[in-house]
Amino acid sequence: MQITIVDHPLVQHKLALLREADVSTNKFRLLTEELARLLAYEATRDLALEPTSIQGWCGEVTVRKIKGKKLTVVPILRAGLGMLGGVLDLVPSAKISVVGLARNEETLQPEPYFEKFVGSLDDRLALIIDPMLATGGSMVATIDMLKRKGCQHIKAIVMVAAPEGVRLVNACHPDVPLYCAALDSHLDEHGYIIPGLGDAGDKIFGTK
Ligand code: PRP
Ligand code: URA
Numbered sequence: 001m002q003i004t005i006v007d008h009p010l011v012q013h014k015l016a017l018l019r020e021a022d023v024s025t026n027k028f029r030l031l032t033e034e035l036a037r038l039l040a041y042e043a044t045r046d047l048a049l050e051p052t053s054i055q056g057w058c059g060e061v062t063v064r065k066i067k068g069k070k071l072t073v074v075p076i077l078r079a080g081l082g083m084l085g086g087v088l089d090l091v092p093s094a095k096i097s098v099v100g101l102a103r104n105e106e107t108l109q110p111e112p113y114f115e116k117f118v119g120s121l122d123d124r125l126a127l128i129i130d131p132m133l134a135t136g137g138s139m140v141a142t143i144d145m146l147k148r149k150g151c152q153h154i155k156a157i158v159m160v161a162a163p164e165g166v167r168l169v170n171a172c173h174p175d176v177p178l179y180c181a182a183l184d185s186h187l188d189e190h191g192y193i194i195p196g197l198g199d200a201g202d203k204i205f206g207t208k
Contacts, residue, residue, distance in 0.1 A: 001163065001166045001167060001170060001183075002166075002170050002174070002177070002178065003161060003166050003170075003178040003179070003180055003183060004042065004043075004177065004178065004179045004180070005180055005181070005182065005183055006038065006039055006042045006179060006180070006181055008038060008042075010038055011035060011038050011039070011181045012181070014031050014034055014035045014038070014181075015035065015159065015160075015181045015182055017031055018031045018032070018035070018159070018197055019195065019197060023203070025203065025204070025205075025206040028203040028204060029082060029204055032082040032083055032086070032131060032159065032200075032204060033082070033083065033085045033086035033089075034086060035083075035086070035159055035181055036082075036083035036084075036085075036086030036087050036129060036157065036159075037086035037087065037089050037090055038086075039157045039159070039179050039180070039181060040086065040087040040090050040091070040127070040129075040157060041090060042179055043127060043155050043157050043177075043179045044071075044090065044091065044127075047066050047067075047071075047125070048066070048067040048068065049064040049065065049066060049067060050064065050065060050066075050067040051063070051064055052064070052065050068123065068124075068125075069120060069123045069124045070093050070094055070095055070124065071091060071094050071095070071124055071125040071126070071127055072094060072095040072096065072097045072117075072118050072121070072124050072125070072126050072127070073087050073088065073091070073094045073095075073096055073097070073126075073127050073129060074096075074097045074098070074099060074126050074127065074128045074129065074142065074146065075096070075098060075099075075129050075130070076099050076100075076101055076128065076129070076130040076138055076139075076142055077098060077099065077100040077101065077113075077114060078201045078204070078205060079130060079131045079132065079200045079201035079204055080099075080128075080129045080130040080131070081204070082131060082200070082201075082204035082205075083129040083130075083131060083157070083159075084096070084129065087127065087129060087157075094127075095118040095124070096118070097116065097117040097118050097121075097126065097146075098114065098115070098116050099112070099114070099115050099141075099142045099145060100112065100113040100114025100115065101113070101138045101141060101142065103134075103135075103137065103138060103191070105190070108134075108135050108137065108191040109137055110137045110138040110141045112141065112145075115145060117145075117146070117149050121146065121149045121150050121151040122150035122151065122152060124151065124153070125153045125154070125155065126146050126151050126153065126154045126155070127155050127156075127157060128142055128143070128146075128154065128155070128156040128157070129156075129157050129158075130142075130156075130157075130158055131158060131159040131160065131197070131200035131201075131204075132158060132159065132160055132161075132193060132196070132197070132200050133156075133158040133160070133161040133162060133165035133166065133169070133178070133180070134162050134164070134165050134187055134191050134192065134193050135162075135164055135165055135168065135187065135191055136162075136164065136165030136166070136167070136168030136169045136172075137168070139156055139158075139165065139168075139169050140168055140169055140172045140173065143156070143169070143172070143173045143176055144172075147173075154173070154175075154176045155176065155177050155178075155179065156169070156176055156177070156178050156179070157178075157179045157180075158178065158179070158180045159180065159181050159182070159197070159200070160180060160181065160182050160184055160193055160196055160197055161178065161180040161182070161183050161184065161193075162183075162184055162185075162186060162187050162193045162196075163183065163184075163185075163186065164186070164187050166178060166183065184196055
């Protein structure tokens, strides 16, 4: 299974707080943003740099800046929106592409209801964000959409992943690296990650 588990103490501590059954909406939202920031730091570690000359305080100096077009962050609605602020704290000039998918609670298949991508996807890194990778259906559908639009460089950040979802994404899209805070045990009979976080979208939005 190909996935990077970010085992930084701050990541693991924040994840532990997120797993508490009585966590409030406010706290869940805050922790989700904080965790997204730390995971995005790891996922952007290998961005390519290029040397460039600038006028510094003492004259010309060669510095290094991120190469190429601005990356696009791709939150999967709804729950992915909860991670967006944290990622944008690190990459404030990122472009935002949005994918709306709802998982059918009976079939567990993702049902698309919205998509709006930025232009020039063939020249950008796309950073997909979604708190939960369960069966992997939503992630695979999002990667399929991005690739259909010409995107060739894709990474995905989730907070918690299930082995079932990692296997599916690895099998369908072996070129897409995955980053998470935890690889959990398994899915239950309703497709929920065990031990997981419960319904991340409901916890972020305060629904149910
Ligand atoms: C959740 C989650 C993922 C998806 C994961 O969203 O945020 O998008 O389920 O499940 P999968 O890996 O089995 O596809 P959900 O469809 O519940 O919608 P929401 O974000 O609106 O709560
Ligand atoms: N979606 C969630 O929000 N949680 C899960 O455990 C699985 C899918």
